[in-house]
Amino acid sequence: MVxxxxxxxxxxxxxxxxxxxxxxxxxxxxxxxQIENNDNNGKVSEEIRENSKLESNKNLPILQRMEGGLGGxxxxxxxxxxxxxxxxxxxxxxxxxxxNVFHSDDGIEKWTYVELDDIVLSCLKVLNSYxxxxxxxxxxELVRLVDELCDDDDDDE
Numbered sequence: 001m002v003x004x005x006x007x008x009x010x011x012x013x014x015x016x017x018x019x020x021x022x023x024x025x026x027x028x029x030x031x032x033x034q035i036e037n038n039d040n041n042g043k044v045s046e047e048i049r050e051n052s053k054l055e056s057n058k059n060l061p062i063l064q065r066m067e068g069g070l071g072g073x074x075x076x077x078x079x080x081x082x083x084x085x086x087x088x089x090x091x092x093x094x095x096x097x098x099x100n101v102f103h104s105d106d107g108i109e110k111w112t113y114v115e116l117d118d119i120v121l122s123c124l125k126v127l128n129s130y131x132x133x134x135x136x137x138x139x140x141e142l143v144r145l146v147d148e149l150c151d152d153d154d155d156d157e
Contacts, residue, residue, distance in 0.1 A: 001112040001113075001114050001115070002112055002113050002114065003110050003111075003112055003113075004101070004103070004110065004111055004112070004113065004116075005142065007144060007145050008142040008143060008144055008145060009101075009142070009143045009145055010101040010111070010116070010140060010141065010142055010143075011098050011099065011100055011101060011140075011141045011143070012081070012098070012099040012101065012116065012119060012120055012123065012138060012139070012140060012141070013096045013097075013098055013138065013139050013140075013141045014096060014097040014098075014099075014123060014124070014127055014136055014137070014138040015095055015096045015097075015136070015137060015138075016028040016095070016131075016135055016136055017135045017136075017137065020135045024131055024132075024133065024135050027130070027131055027132070028131065028135075028136070031097075031127070031130050031131070032096075032097050035068075035083050035097055036067075036083060036084060036085055036097075037085070038066060038067060038068045038083070038085065041067075041068035041069070041083050042062055042068060044126060044130075045062050045063070045068060045069060045070050046062065047126045047129075048070065048119065048122045048123055048126050049062075049070060049122075051122040051125045051126055052118050052119065052122045053118055053121075053122075054114070054115060054118045056115060057070075057115055057118050057119055057122070060081075061073075063080055063081070063082065065080075065082065066085060067082045067083045067084070067085035068082070068083050068085075069081045069082040069083050069099065070119075071102075072104075072109075074104070075102070075104070075105050076104060076105045076106050077104050077105075077106060077108065077109065078104050078109055079102060079103050079104050079109040079110060079111055080101075080102045081099050081100070081101060081102075081119065082099065082100045082102065083097075083098070083099055083100075084097075084098035084099070084100060097127070099119075099123070101116065113140070116140050117140065120138045120139070120140060123138055124136060124137070124138050
């Protein structure tokens with residue numbers, strides 16, 4: 001299986017279709033608020049796990065953290081998927097449900113693209129079920145991390 005690229009932060013992003021009727025936008029915003037405020041995300045996590053095809057994902061524990069998610073509770077030893085939690089932030093008003101991807105700090109448990117793709121497909125099934133129609137799309141997002149190779153040499157100008 002292909003491991004994640006090391007110089008990137010990975011997130012799973014779920015958005016409602018831009019042309020969705022207002023009725024569905026309201027449902028999505030309520031679902032997003034429930035997930036980000038940990039009002040409903042344990043149930044959502046269980047459904048994501050149940051709808052996964054890979055045994056490795058079906059066997060993930062429910063994350064016992066403020067933000068909720070999937071994976072073991074030890075940052076040191078367990079890989080985790082954590083819901084973005086911004087209960088007191090303007091960022092919660094963004095148009096996406098975000099799941100942050102973390103390898104274990106000891107580097108032993110690592111996510112693969114195959115596992116994340118299975119989670120994305122399962123999330124789409126679960127979220128669209130909550131919506132009552134297929135109007136959610138999802139992706140694996142990669143954000144390049146800044147490192148010493150990206151030093152800005154323009155200071156000489």
